[in-house]
Amino acid sequence: MPVKGLYTGAMGMMVQMKNQEVIANNLANVQTPGYKKEITTFKPFQKIYERRINDDGVFVTPHGTIDKRPYVGKVGTGVIVDETYTDNTAGPLRKTDNPFDVAIHGEGYFCVSPKSQGAPSPGVKGLELGEGNTAVSTESGKKEVYTRCGTFTLDAENFLVTLQGDYVLGEDSRPIQIDKRDFSLLEDGRILTNSTDQATGWASPIESGKIKIVDFDYRPGLQKVGTNYLVPSSASGQPKVREEGFQIMQGHLEGSNVNIVDEMVRMIDVMRIYEANAKSISTADQTMGMIIPIGGQ
Secondary structure (H helix, E strand, O other): OHHHHHHHHHHHHHHHHHHHHHHHHHHHOOOOOOOOOEEEEEEEOOEEEEEOOOOOOEEEEOOEEEEOOOEEEEEEOOEEEEEEEEOOOOOOEEEOOOOOEEEEEEOOEEEEEOOOOOOOOOOOOOOOOOOOOOEOOOOOOOOOEEEOOOEEEEOOOOEEEEOOOOEEEEOOOOEOEOOOOOEEEOOOOEEEEEEEOOOOOOEEEEEEEEEOEEEOOOHHHOEEEOOOEEEOEOOOOOOEEOOOOEEEEEOEEEOOOOOHHHHHHHHHHHHHHHHHHHHHHHHHHHHHHHHHHHHOO
């Protein structure tokens, strides 16, 4: 069995390399607002039933056949990566007092439209979905991505955009344009700007739009694109507008949901498993080195 041991050890090392890559990316984004950590899961590559080989084999009766070699166990043949999924639990809220920092307290996601409808902005590495998931088009037919990261700003035309330059969408699925920098957000997402009456000189707030907040039937079905964007899949279903169950908090940011201690423990665990698989390969190689000369005698 040493040859099989070589492959089993090699497969174990490869999946732990992928696991380490995911953990390293989580650690690199521990300070990224709205970042959702990723977790890698594995599945057995194949299992082979072992049978007793010294029995007579199949026993024929008038009523059929009986296998006289009963199962005595299974032999694992290694593991492969099953999927890398996104943990969509909320991160901690942090007060910044920046009026363009916006957090969602509760459920839901901001809707963002890439400035170029051909593809999301730089930093988004294409819509690569996991096995068994298919991206779905939104009902508007336009490309939309979703995020919990609320680090916004205004562009040259006073559109509310992300730091990547992508448009933040309002409840009408159109980019939000704010005429003035003096604005405020209500808890339900409505945007108020101050307008001065020419006759009286009094400033009064007027509603300039409302930030669109959506949610999904099955959030684990969302697929990550780039660092902070999510896209729906056939598993998550279509986005649905939320009218309640959340609170918009201006001057706050949602932090990363990465726990640095947990990730460091996982990293150590990965290193030890990697070393164990490397040791199994070395042992299998030494065993083959002893068997081959004996077989040649």
